Amino acid sequence: MRLADWCRERYAGLDPEWRRKAVGLSLAVGIEALLVLLLLSLGIVNREPVPMSDSLVTVTMSENPAEEDEPSEARSYPAEDSPASQAPQPPQEEEPVQQPTDARQTPVPALIAVSPDSMRSLDISRAQPSRPIVGAQPYGPVDTARPGDSQxxxxxxxxxxxxxxxxxxxxxxxxxxxxxxxxxxxxxxxxxxxxxxxxxxxxxxxxxxxxxxxxxxxxxxxxxxxxxxxxxxxxxxxxxxxxxxxxxxxxxxxxxxxxxxx
The missing domain is CATH 3.30.2420 (TolA/TonB C-terminal domain)
Structure with a gap:
């Protein structure tokens, strides 16, 4: 009570201008204190421990969806072959497959008899090459953009x-x-x-x-x-x-x- 009375007496004895400043200062300090408390409360997080356990998950992939529906107990595994069953079997002879014969036979081309003189006349290596055909040369101004010296x-x-x-x-x-x-x-x-x-x-x-x-x-x-x-x-x-x-x-x-x- 003495502290509160002393504060009221000191406040009453202050100049009116200092009173306004004291009120503003106290409000600023109070707001800053509230902000600090809010920041501290945000950092408090309750963390509950989660029990950890080691487990192995096995996933089997199958191309046939129908096989996945069958229970694992229903699957039967073939027994190992006995020595008698592992004996080599004699190879079976394959019968030759007969190809169907075409009833229509390819006609044989007819041969034309050619004499030696005719063969020599048909030899294209002895033919004389024909002369190249030279067109008429244009006369007058040549409108071309070919590089090089002018004619x-x-x-x-x-x-x-x-x-x-x-x-x-x-x-x-x-x-x-x-x-x-x-x-x-x-x-x-x-x-x-x-x-x-x-x-x-x-x-x-x-x-x-x-x-x-x-x-x-x-x-x-x-x-x-x-x-x-x-x-x-x-x-x-x-x-x-x-x-x-x-x-x-x-x-x-x-x-x-x-x-x-x-």
Whole structure:
């Protein structure tokens, strides 16, 4: 009682601010004490001893489910064979099995008599090999991407430059040539030499020949040459921009289709 009275007197003599602090401190200490008690109570576990015993469990697996249902007492084991029963038995002779004979017999192929002269004439080793058939070689710009140096052809540029067969990068379309070739009288052709320029263009084109003469094919092709896309010649695997190439343009006149009439 004296301790409680002393605590009340001390509490009454404290400043009001210290009283609030004392209340908060006591509450914090009480909460922490409760948490400690809860943690300690969680670690208490009643463990009951479990008796341990050594036992052996045998499991028998059987492929036939019907055999598992039969009691073990019902199983009988064969007795050991007596010496008399173990005596070797004489081998029994097996009767040969007769194969069924086919009533239809295979016909014997007929033999054709051949004379020695005929045999020599039929000997294919003496036949002469036939000559290979060589197709017509195309003439004009070769649109191929085969590696290697470009093919040099006869002729030269305006100042004696080497001349190569042209290879199209993109062939001109009918729409691109129609406006220029409409001024020429076809059918005909024009052969021109051009100097390759960057971006697969050609420039400085000159007329070599045209046919028929006076058909204005050369003038029309020279006017349309600014649209041509030609690969520069390759020498040593590298494109040579600025070399001269030969281009042939053929103009075929197609007859107009008459309008449909009943």
């Amino acid at each position: 040099r052809i006869a002729g030269s540029g305006p100042n004696g430059e080497p001349l190569y067969a042209a290879r199209w990068y993109r062939e001109p379309t009918d729409q691109e040539l129609q406006g220029y070739l409409s001024t020429a009288s076809g059918p005909g052709y024009a052969l021109i030499n051009c100097q390759t320029a960057p971006q697969y263009r050609v420039e400085n084109c000159v007329l070599v020949s045209e046919g028929p003469q006076g058909s204005n094919m050369g003038r029309a092709v020279l006017a349309a040459a600014w649209q041509f896309k030609v690969r520069p010649p390759q020498i040593g695997g590298r494109p040579q921009v600025g070399e001269w190439v030969r281009i042939r343009i053929t103009y075929d006149v197609r007859p107009a289709v008459p309008p449909y009439s009943r």
